[in-house]
Amino acid sequence: MDTIPMTAAGYAALEHELRHCQQVERPRIIQQITEARSHGDLSENAEYHAAKESQSLNEGRIAELEDKLARAEVIDVSKLSGDTVKFGATVTLIDEDTEKKHVWQIVGEPEADAKNGRISITSPLARALVGKKKGSQVEVVTPGGAKAYEVLNVEFR
Template sequence: MEKVPMTQAGFVALGEELKKRQSEDRPRIIEHIAEARSHGDLSENAEYHAAKEEQSHNEGRIAELEDKLARADIIDISKLSGDTIKFGATVTLVDEDTEKKTVWQIVGEVEADAKKGRISITSPLARALIGKKKGASVEVNTPGGAKAYEITKVEWR
């Protein structure tokens, strides 16, 4: 069974999503199915089919969350330190062309969210950063072409 690396915050967030899907979404969907079923002929009942589809999606996500939580390898970032980038590091980068500064935390695949500044350990940028130190330059192949960044800060938070 392959472990799924994640931060404590990622583990908690997945647990909360699982609890909500089991205790709130599941009963609500069952109610929708029962209500739609009461409308008669199921063969042409779009409301019934939509509710069944939602149930299938929800149950699939519940199974996925249970699996990921069971295989979680929680990495305590507060115990990490040093200036070498690894899982859990929060890294400040400056684009060498535009001077634009970005901050990314390297996390597990299940908790990656670019809008929240979290990138997956398996992403091209994270793979380029792993093992590097503050002051180093990295080049990353992006869909828009090669990008060069200078690492200006490595933090553990």
């Protein structure tokens, strides 16, 4: 069983989602199924089939979350230090073409959220950054073409 590296915040977010799926969504969907059943003939009952589909998706998500939480290896980023990029690091980069600054935290796959500045340890950018230090140049091939960055800062918060 492969472990999944994760920050404490990422683990807590998955636990919260699991509780929501189990304690809020599951009872709500069961109620929908019960109501739809009371409408009679199930073979032509779109509400019933939609509720059963929702139930299937919710139960699948619960199983997925339970698996990820069971395999989680929580890493306390606040106890990490050093000047080398590794899991948990918050890295400030400057795009060498546009001079635009980007700040990314390298996190586990289940908690990655690029819109909020968290990229997966398995992403091409994170793989290129791991092992680099402040001042290093990094080139990454992205779907939009090659990008060149300079590492401005590495910190653990």
